[in-house]
Amino acid sequence: MPKISKKGVEMPASPIRKLTPYADKAKKDGKKVYHLNIGQPDIETPEIMLDAIKNIDFNVWAYTPSEGTLAYRTKLAEYYNKIGYGITPADILVTVGGSEAITIAMQTCINEGDEIIIPEPFYANYNGFACMSNVVVKPILSHIENGFALPSADAFEALITEKTKAIIICNPNNPTGYLYSKEELEALKELCLKYDLFLFSDEAYREFCYDGKEFISPMHLDGLDENVIIMDTVSKRYSACGARLGCLITKNKEVIQSALKFAQARLSPGMVEQIAGAAAVDTPDAYFESVNKEYTLRRDTLVGRLNAIEGVFCPNPGGAFYVVAKLPIDNSDKFCQWMLEHFDYNGATVMMAPATGFYSTPGSGEQEVRMAYVLNNTDLNAAMDCLEAGLKAYPGKI
Known part of the structure; x- marks a missing residue:
């Protein structure tokens, strides 16, 4: 059988998308999945x-x-x-x-x-x-x-x-x-x-x-x-x-x-x-002012909720619409997969991106996850309720 290229073998998988099959399975099983894993805004296009x-x-x-x-x-x-x-x-x-x-x-x-x-x-x-x-x-x-x-x-x-x-x-x-x-x-x-x-x-x-x-x-x-x-x-x-x-x-x-x-x-x-x-290019400035105000609200909600959870630390970012948070867990890849495969809170779970995939240095980011605050404030709060409950139940909590 012909072999794929060395580059094909070495090409890294996306940490943002690699857990998608587990999210799809969770949805098929009837769970609601709060997607904090990918920077797909829900803001309307101008x-x-x-x-x-x-x-x-x-x-x-x-x-x-x-x-x-x-x-x-x-x-x-x-x-x-x-x-x-x-x-x-x-x-x-x-x-x-x-x-x-x-x-x-x-x-x-x-x-x-x-x-x-x-x-x-x-x-x-x-x-x-x-x-x-x-x-x-x-x-x-x-x-x-x-x-x-x-x-x-x-x-x-x-x-x-x-x-x-x-x-x-x-x-x-x-x-x-x-x-x-x-x-x-x-x-x-x-x-x-x-x-x-x-x-x-x-x-x-x-x-x-x-x-x-x-x-x-x-x-x-x-x-x-x-x-x-x-x-x-x-x-x-x-x-x-x-x-x-x-x-x-x-x-x-x-x-x-x-x-x-x-x-x-x-x-x-x-x-x-x-x-x-x-x-x-002719989008009115008012559009960006409104979007900025909305993302600021979401950032404040997400950062505030994360830092209120025992053992969690999340810096307050100055831009974009992402945070990286440190969680009291053994391994972010295992935790993010476990949340999709084995956990739900009131029929819902949270999809996050393990931060290990955002580092090139081996061993870095193993207790960190990236979250995108691209959901509305109500869904963000529900996602944080779910995450807080998940951290309490996770067998690899430290």
């Missing part, structure tokens, strides 16, 4: 975006340019320049979701066997993207005790070798919700300039910053234009995960020209999605 799709009128559903339509890239430049990026449509490559932006960035900028430094815990699929691109991930550990603040510049510098080509950050962070400060980004800037590194910035959660905290992008830092690669998506900003529409942004002309060759190889991003994306 009406202006949906109306653009409903009003589409064309006779041929054609290819678009590999870099994306000029109309969409022009509207995107308008959006980014409103927040001070100072870019042109030529600095934008439209991608099929933020995931493709990340893989194209890796394949464009990093040679096989070269290294990228990523603060962990990090978005689990970075491991998968690195595997696809034959790139080596060098994790740098952040800690729940200080809210997952960025490690020191010295800690980063200790990991830099002749094979290091880039640093990746996600800001605000998935899975921790940590919002990086200007001082932390300035420290990364100095390292990137000193060692001639790329700085990849995943900004999928840019619109979700709380308590009046300011979002700072590497695009806002002087003297870093040739080093910065922004990777973005409409998925979270407009609650449009199914659109699969993202972009790569850089002022480095050599990078954008090389990235285009990878984009040409996959032909083009979708026409309908770009029509909707262009309309979405």
Whole structure:
């Protein structure tokens, strides 16, 4: 029998989706499952975006340019320049979701066997993207005790070798919700300039910053234009995960020209999605204000309920819509599966993502879970009732 590839064997499974069969079985058995495992917002997609799709009128559903339509890239430049990026449509490559932006960035900028430094815990699929691109991930550990603040510049510098080509950050962070400060980004800037590194910035959660905290992008830092690669998506900003529409942004002309060759190889991003994306740029500020207020309420509910449970610790995140919580359990993979397979409270259970999958360092995150506060407040409270009861009943509680 033919064998699958070495890469196929090594490709990691998603910690966010790997427990789905157990959730499906729980539902088949009649349990209600509260999904806190995945960042699928229940917030309504902006009406202006949906109306653009409903009003589409064309006779041929054609290819678009590999870099994306000029109309969409022009509207995107308008959006980014409103927040001070100072870019042109030529600095934008439209991608099929933020995931493709990340893989194209890796394949464009990093040679096989070269290294990228990523603060962990990090978005689990970075491991998968690195595997696809034959790139080596060098994790740098952040800690729940200080809210997952960025490690020191010295800690980063200790990991830099002749094979290091880039640093990746996600800001605000998935899975921790940590919002990086200007001082932390300035420290990364100095390292990137000193060692001639790329700085990849995943900004999928840019619109979700709380308590009046300011979002700072590497695009806002002087003297870093040739080093910065922004990777973005409409998925979270407009609650449009199914659109699969993202972009790569850089002022480095050599990078954008090389990235285009990878984009040409996959032909083009979708026409309908770009029509909707262009309309979405005109979403009123009131939409984001309302969404921000709702997520702040949900965050406060989830963090408050978690920290009220005996033995649980959860930092208060400054952005995104995730928390990582430390639980009094022996193993998060076992616990999350047990909650789906063997436990219910009033006919319901909770699906969470084991945090082990968001680390690259072996043994890390074994008592931690990631939760997405993408459910309404009533369901969040019900989920926390269920979790609290589950922790009391779990045989591996410590």
